[in-house]
Amino acid sequence: MAETMRAIQVRTPGGPDALEAVELAIPACGPGQVRVKASAIGAGGPDVLIRKGIYKWMPPLPAIPGNEMVGVIEAVGEGVASSLLGRRVLVSSRELPERGGCYAEYISVPAEAPFLLPDEIPDADACSLGNVQLAQALLLGVPAVQPLRSILVPGAAGGVATALTQLAAFHGITVIGTASTPAKQAHALKHGVGILVAPDPEGLAQRVMEATDGRGVDLAFDHVGDRLLVACIRSLAPMGTAVSYNIAGGPPSSDVFQELRALLTKSLAVRTFSIHTFDADREQRRGLMVKAIELMRQGAVKAPPTSIYGLGEARKVHELLDVGATLGKIVLKP
Numbered sequence: 382m383a384e385t386m387r388a389i390q391v392r393t394p395g396g397p398d399a400l401e402a403v404e405l406a407i408p409a410c411g412p413g414q415v416r417v418k419a420s421a422i423g424a425g426g427p428d429v430l431i432r433k434g435i436y437k438w439m440p441p442l443p444a445i446p447g448n449e450m451v452g453v454i455e456a457v458g459e460g461v462a463s464s465l466l467g468r469r470v471l472v473s474s475r476e477l478p479e480r481g482g483c484y485a486e487y488i489s490v491p492a493e494a495p496f497l498l499p500d501e502i503p504d505a506d507a508c509s510l511g512n513v514q515l516a517q518a519l520l521l522g523v524p525a526v527q528p529l530r531s532i533l534v535p536g537a538a539g540g541v542a543t544a545l546t547q548l549a550a551f552h553g554i555t556v557i558g559t560a561s562t563p564a565k566q567a568h569a570l571k572h573g574v575g576i577l578v579a580p581d582p583e584g585l586a587q588r589v590m591e592a593t594d595g596r597g598v599d600l601a602f603d604h605v606g607d608r609l610l611v612a613c614i615r616s617l618a619p620m621g622t623a624v625s626y627n628i629a630g631g632p633p634s635s636d637v638f639q640e641l642r643a644l645l646t647k648s649l650a651v652r653t654f655s656i657h658t659f660d661a662d663r664e665q666r667r668g669l670m671v672k673a674i675e676l677m678r679q680g681a682v683k684a685p686p687t688s689i690y691g692l693g694e695a696r697k698v699h700e701l702l703d704v705g706a707t708l709g710k711i712v713l714k715p
Contacts, residue, residue, distance in 0.1 A: 387715065388485035389695045392443045394434025397699040400446075402692075408489040415465055416456040416489045417472055422713040423449035423483070423508035424690075424698050425540060431481050432699060438657065440479045447483025447713075448474040449511050451504045454495070461492045470495035471507050471674075473514075475656065475666065484695060486715045496670055499678045505712045506677065506684035509540065512710075513673035513682050514666075515656045516544035519602060519626060520552075531555040533589055533601040533616050535609055537574050538565035540685065540710060541626070545602065546573030547682045557592055559585070568708060572685065582608035586615035597621060597647075605630040610651075614640050619647045626654040685709035 410416040428446040430436035476494040537558030550573035559580035578588040601613035607630035659666040686709035
């Protein structure tokens, strides 16, 4: 009888109760593959979209959610160097043929997919490296006035935002941020935010202008849409860019083109952003992750606080994710 492993699977999309704890055969390690035994598994927003069946890059059902896993290579397939055995690695589903697959005790992946991890980065911390990878693409991949002097990061205690604020501070960029609770405000100030302003989109632009002596920010990062994207546009300095990297609150509350025309003398821009832009650019995508690992290894960017749950508590974790009741990174332990 084949050896089995524990995994979390979605057969019928839905709420947290759609996550089923199952026993599956440990995946074979085929030619050109390595098999990784999990020690820490990241949980986040894309996993929720897979559970709901609405992820734009949805794997076929039944699906195992999970987009990052840290573990040890415990088997290698034909044609793969045995020297990889025992190496500690990060598996990111951005490097795999399809997304998901990491809510499991084992995963088999192409040998060239995992990233070797240095001893300085603990397992749980490494689960946040994907956010640092994304933050670099957000901050450094947008043409704007150079050098960047200041940026606006609403929701600065979020996972991607925390990586973004630290990276900006590392590059000497002033970070203006918002956060909704005292705990989140303290977190933001600890992780790179230099100036906190009230989060309400009404009046946000005025508060940003006051914080920048009337200039505005070079980049503003919007993850909500609705009124916030408009507020970000109005917060920009001449030649500035508002970057929309999520739209959790729905479409913009007013005509974006009209907003830009109303501020024509500033020559502003709006850019949408997705890390999937790099799906077909392996060299640049992997280069961003290698740099993310180095930044965390040297302490330039630190992982946010982690909350640890057992793999079998995936439903509870998704209940927390659904209501945004988390601060830092959630990690599942097999």
